[in-house]
Structures are given as structure tokens and as C-alpha cells.
Amino acid sequence: MSDQAEKLRKMASSIRQQIEVEMINKPSRQTRVIVISSGKGGVGKSTLALNMSLVLGAYKQKVILMDADMGLANIDIMLGIVPEYTIQHVLQGRKRLKDIIIDGPSGVKIIPGGSGINELANLNDNELSRLIQELGKVDGEYDYMIIDTGAGISRNVVSFLLAADDVIIVTTAEPTSLTDAYGLVKTIIRQSFDGKIYLIVNKVTNSSEGIMVAEKFRIACNRFLETDLIPIGNVVDEPAVREGIMRQEAFTQMFPQSTATKNIVSIIDRLMTGYDQQNSNPGRPGGVKNFFRKLSSIFRDKDVGVG
Template sequence: MDSAQSRTRLIAFSSGKGGVGKTFLSLNVAVALAQRGHSVMLFDGDMGLANVHVLLGIHTEKDISDVLAGRCALAQTILKGPAGVRIVPGASGKRDVAELSMLELTRVLQGLGSLVPAADYIVIDTGAGIGTHVTTLAQLSDAIVVVVRDEPASLADAYGLIKVMYQEFGSQRFQIVVNGVSNPVRGNQIFERLQNVAMKFLGLPLELAGVIPQDSNAIAAIGRRDALLTAFPDSVGAMAVRRVAAKLEGLRVDAGSSPFLIDRLDAVSLGAVT
């Protein structure tokens, strides 16, 4: 393995629109990567409205806000999730964390990258919207996975996110997951539609990471406070998520991209840090 491939890879799940399946996918792709033998961390980057650990019914007293306030070390916040995924809980309903600066956010991720044992992958649930947190987390990542559903608002917001990340931050590699579709053909049509718009207005090709069917087991897994992949491994949803994980696992990182996250923030955005 060359050094670019052996360093921790960051995969951000984003969407623009809320409620389309970012948390579902980031948790289950993290589990799938762990089941494929990787050391995986799942960072709940939905700042201020964190919910990964709540979804799994894990109680925690320490989160990122305690780390930033100097009350505990980053390692002390880590929770054990399904398949050994190390979960880094965000802080729920805390204003100081909701207002984290880009530099603080970068330091948190840098800290995660230095924890022992080193993670092969840090999967990030960025939360909804195209605010600074989301764009910073996406900018720091090696792959930006954009989750869309078969709804005009979801497609419009996904395009909005891609446009901002491309035009303002130079991101060019977007992996699209079409979630919650009734059949694979429809999923491919949705992807084609988004791809056509991105090509027409930005000249930017997109990649399809996969199509996930609507699967009632996803909700049933939440009832069990578990991931779909561990609660219902043979479900159609779980199989589709595993295919997405296999695709993302194979992505090469940019040979030229720095392992030091701070180097990946461009000068313009760093200038905005106060």
C-alpha cells in the first residue's frame, strides 16, 4: 500500500436537504466498512443536533463540547458502536458546539486522526444544509457522498450543495447515493437527472455510489437501537448498503492531498476564521 492509501480516509455524508438518510447511511456504511475488516470511526458532525448515539440508545456524558472546553480528552468521548465502530458523539442542543469555528472543527478531526489505534476510515455525518460546518467537513474529506431521494426538493438541494462545494471550494469528486427508491431503475433515472444538471451548468461529471431501496427494516432496526446491517444483515437495504461501502472502499485518495487536514482548507476559508 502506498502512503496515500495507508493514511486515514475521510468520507463525508451530506445532502443539502434534511431527512433523506445521511445518518442512516453513515452509520450503516461505517458498520459495513468495519465488517470488511477496517478500523472505522463514525463522527457525528451534525453539530448541535447530534443523534447517532441517541439512535443506538447509547448514553453518554461526554461529547465534543467537553473536549473543546478542556473537560476531557477526545479519546474519552469515544463510544463503542455496532461491529466495533468507534463513535464520536457530537453534542446535542448545545449552542457553543453549534457555533464551532472551522479551525476548531479541523482540530477535532485532526485529533481523531491521531487516536490509537489509527482509523482506516473516518465516516462523517455532516448534518443537513450548506452552512459552514457542512462545507468545512466536506472540504476536509477525501470523498463527499451526496444522499438524494426521489423528491424535487432533495434533488434541488443536492445540486445546490454540489455547486457550492465545486465553485467555492474546488471539490470535484462527488459520489451520489439515491436512497429510499421503489426500484433500481428509478434510482438510476434520479442519478441521471442530477448528473445531467451538473454537466449542463457546471460541466461536472458525478459518480453513482449506489441505489438503496426503501426498506422497512431500516425503521425496525432503530426500534432495536441497532444498525440495519447488524439487526437485519440479509435485508435488501443491508445488501445495497454493503455494495455502496465496497464502492467507497475502493476509492483512491488524491496522491497530492495532504494528510494534514489543516493544509486542505484553502487560504480563503482560513482567512474567514476568527
């Protein structure tokens, strides 16, 4: 009898040990990769990417924000930071990823992109696997990776969108911006994007304008592209936003009571709970390593994008 009890005790302790080892080795988080883009430039992608990241940070989410606009990298400028190194140094093997990451407000970490992003499409196998390995290290550390891209349907931008878990398309209410946003959605749908597509209407006069524009856009995507796009909110055109840019400080921090800040907070509430009419669950995050693996195979596929 006591022999039996001893056996059980040993078994229980070995199981406990096994669980402990697994808990140590398992990444505590799987990072949700969200790519922000638009058809037309100047619609507010970088402004929203930064401020959304900061609100997520204020909600105690661990966030890494990557500046992947190879033309106009400007997240750093928006915060008045001069980065010493960019992703370019990592690609060239001169720095580790952890050496180039900048500390932003609210605990948000920033990966300065610069012109290095342009080189992503032209990496050889060794460089790519080094990058994927480096980026894979951040997988267990962050809840969200927010990637700010350039505008349009260039191969680079489209590749980033196709590799993402979630895509956020930013537009204004202007017909030109809406037409270009529609073109971008069409491009990624044609290339079998299988994640969620969210829509933010920025610089609206009031929220009813935003809701109306988003609904029209949603219906057009549903009818002609057979896609269920998810309107996730709108942001008013407000002097506070421009003032933040001028003073190189995020408006959500400078003006926490502003309508634009409240708009961002409700967008983040919806994003975190996976708000959407068809499905109340957030999508399954694929992780950073998986994102860059997908990205590199997309880069090799010559048919991506039109540019």
C-alpha cells in the same frame, strides 16, 4: 577480503535497523476522510452514515464515525447509547479525544458531536491547534473517518465538505431533495472543491428508479457545473430501516438479508475499490490531521457558504 565482507555485513545491519525504526514511526494507515451531507434534511444521512460505517467495520476496516450534525446529533440515539462526553469536552480541554470515543458495533468507534461542533467555527488558535493535535493522533489508527453532517448550505456544513477527501451527497428521488442537493453541489464546486463527489439516492421504490434519478442528476451536474459526480448506488425504502431506528439497532445488523443491507454492501464495495467511470483508483487519502487543518483555514475564510 574478510574486511570487506565485515563492512558489508555492518552496512546491511544498519540499513535493516533504519528500516525497522522507520516502520515503527510511520503511521500504518492514512485515514480517508469521507463527509456525508445533503441539501435537504431527513433524507437518511445519519442512517446511511452509521450503516455504511458498520459494513466497513464488518469488512475489517478500522472506522471512526464522527457525528458532526450540530442541530440533531443522533448517531448515539440510533444505537441506544448515552454518551457521557462529547467533542465539546475536548474543545474545552476537559477531556482527551481518546476519553470521549465510544465503542460501537463491528469495532466501529464513534465521536459524539453534540453542540460542540457548533463551536468549531469559533475556536481561537490555541484551541484549534489542540484539536488538530488530538485528532491527528487517530491518523495512523483508522482506514476511514466517516463524518455525518447536517443538511443545507450553512457555513459549517460547507466547510466540512470542502475539507474532505471525498464527499457523499444523499438525496431522495423527490424533486425538492434533488433541487437542494444540486444547490449544495453547486456551492462546493464554486468554492473549488477538488475531491470526489459521490451520490446516493435513498428511499427508492426500486433500483431502476434510483439509477434513473442518479443518471439525470449526474448529467445535470456535468452539463451545468462541469463536474463529474459519481453515482455510487441507491438504497430502497424498506420497513427494515425504520424498524432498526425504532429498536435503536442498525438495520444492517438486525436484517442482514434485507434489500437495504445488500444495497449498503454494494455501495461499500464500490467505495472501497474507488469505483467510478473515469478512474478506477480510490482517491489519495489526506488524513485526519490534514482534514482538520484544512477545515480550520476554511473557517477563517469569511466567504465560505451562504449562511
